Amino acid sequence: MLRPIIASTALGAVVGSVLAASVLFARAEGTPNTVTIDNFSFTPAAVTVKAGTTVTWTNKDDIPHGIGATNNAFPKSKALDTDDSYSFTFTTPGTYQYFCYLHPKMVGSIVVEQ
Amino acid sequence: MSEIDQRDGVNRRKVLECMTWCGTGVLWTIAGGVPHSLGIMGEAQAAETRGLTFLQISDSHVGFDKPANPNALGTLEEAITKVNALPQKPAFMIHTGDISHLSKEKEFDDADHIISQSRLDVHYVPGEHDLIDADQGKIYRDRYGKTAKGAGWYSFDANGVHFIGLVNVVDLKAGGLGNLGNEQLEWLEKDVKGRSASTPIIVFAHIPLWTVYQDWGWGTQDGAQALSYLKKFGSVTVLNGHIHQIIQKVEGNVTFHTARSTAFPQPSPGTAPSPGPMKVPDDQLRKMLGIANVTFKQNEQRLAIIDAPLQG
Numbered sequence: 001m002l003r004p005i006i007a008s009t010a011l012g013a014v015v016g017s018v019l020a021a022s023v024l025f026a027r028a029e030g031t032p033n034t035v036t037i038d039n040f041s042f043t044p045a046a047v048t049v050k051a052g053t054t055v056t057w058t059n060k061d062d063i064p065h066g067i068g069a070t071n072n073a074f075p076k077s078k079a080l081d082t083d084d085s086y087s088f089t090f091t092t093p094g095t096y097q098y099f100c101y102l103h104p105k106m107v108g109s110i111v112v113e114q
Numbered sequence: 115m116s117e118i119d120q121r122d123g124v125n126r127r128k129v130l131e132c133m134t135w136c137g138t139g140v141l142w143t144i145a146g147g148v149p150h151s152l153g154i155m156g157e158a159q160a161a162e163t164r165g166l167t168f169l170q171i172s173d174s175h176v177g178f179d180k181p182a183n184p185n186a187l188g189t190l191e192e193a194i195t196k197v198n199a200l201p202q203k204p205a206f207m208i209h210t211g212d213i214s215h216l217s218k219e220k221e222f223d224d225a226d227h228i229i230s231q232s233r234l235d236v237h238y239v240p241g242e243h244d245l246i247d248a249d250q251g252k253i254y255r256d257r258y259g260k261t262a263k264g265a266g267w268y269s270f271d272a273n274g275v276h277f278i279g280l281v282n283v284v285d286l287k288a289g290g291l292g293n294l295g296n297e298q299l300e301w302l303e304k305d306v307k308g309r310s311a312s313t314p315i316i317v318f319a320h321i322p323l324w325t326v327y328q329d330w331g332w333g334t335q336d337g338a339q340a341l342s343y344l345k346k347f348g349s350v351t352v353l354n355g356h357i358h359q360i361i362q363k364v365e366g367n368v369t370f371h372t373a374r375s376t377a378f379p380q381p382s383p384g385t386a387p388s389p390g391p392m393k394v395p396d397d398q399l400r401k402m403l404g405i406a407n408v409t410f411k412q413n414e415q416r417l418a419i420i421d422a423p424l425q426g
């Protein structure tokens with residue numbers, strides 16, 4: 001994931017805004033609001049979306065995982081078995097830290113912009 | 115057979131002569147508090163007749179059907195068959211959690227159906243997989259925790275040994291490890307207060323109480339605080355599951371031991387991208403699953419655990 005992020009950031013600099021970069025990256029990749037759970041980690045671990053975006057987590061591990069927000073900033077998911085998904089629509093700008101409430105070493109964040 | 119640890123010659127109360135591995139398992143004898151291994155099952159049997167023998171099983175994950183073991187219920191049944199074949203019946207069984215894979219009623223029903231064939235009393239503590247029903251553990255507590263405190267912790271005595279079942283899979287904190295929490299720690303402190311220092315203590319919980327591998331969350335955030343309440347005791351044995359492999363450590367008077375799963379193996383710390391279920395060749399699987407047989411001998415300062423693989 002590192003290379004495309006750097007590429008889109010560079011492109012963003014040309015456009016003149018970091019926000020534009022993340023949107024561009026989002027469009028270029030086609031799946032900006034999707035987080036894959038695999039090998040006990042969230043990919044990408046940091047996601048930036050515009051307010052009103054629905055983010056979907058999908059568990060590709062053979063072990064269930066659960067999405068819980070630090071400080072309960074958004075509702076926690078039920079336990080996600082293999083191939084189960086959880087979605088939440090972020091309407092309020094801010095930074096949302098989350099973790100797997102079954103394996104709390106797994107952490108990620110969603111940045112919601114205006 | 116291989117010896118995995120040996121400390122000798124200091125003081126009998128601090129000796130761990132550990133541990134001869136054999137086809138049927140690792141057997142611990144405890145007496146007055148100190149661990150000692152018994153080489154073979156025959157020897158273990160002889161010891162067992164004078165003390166307390168109990169069994170540990172762990173991580174049955176009933177409902178798991180992925181490539182690492184498409185039939186976790188079947189291997190649990192094999193484990194119980196092994197229990198029933200023991201030459202001498204254990205006094206009871208402890209299950210150190212992850213009975214089910216997804217906390218479904220049917221998974222618990224299936225597990226209970228198989229485990230009850232041992233005709234042993236079973237003392238459970240939950241794993242994180244047992245508390246993920248919609249009501250966050252109600253099914254578990256209704257079945258196994260009716261007389262327990264809080265999320266399911268309790269203690270009991272058997273043959274002069276004080277057993278403490280702890281829950282370290284609730285209210286986990288972002289970025290952290292297993293968690294006991296203040297309420298349980300306060301209970302533990304009171305539970306052991308006033309007990310004689312010569313009382314052998316056996317603590318059992320799902321996630322290891324000591325840090326086996328931080329990066330994979332294999333430890334308990336406030337485990338050290340729990341152990342601080344047990345410092346005065348001459349013999350403390352901590353039995354855990356969660357990591358689906360045998361790892362043992364001795365620190366002062368405390369012996370830490372994790373049991374195999376009956377469902378699927380997990381990789382050794384740091385040897386894989388993640389701690390997820392490890393797919394091994396079919397003919398290897400049953401060598402990596404198993405049960406643990408624990409024997410306590412009074413007045414002999416000895417404790418022995420025998421870990422028995424399902425096969426080999």
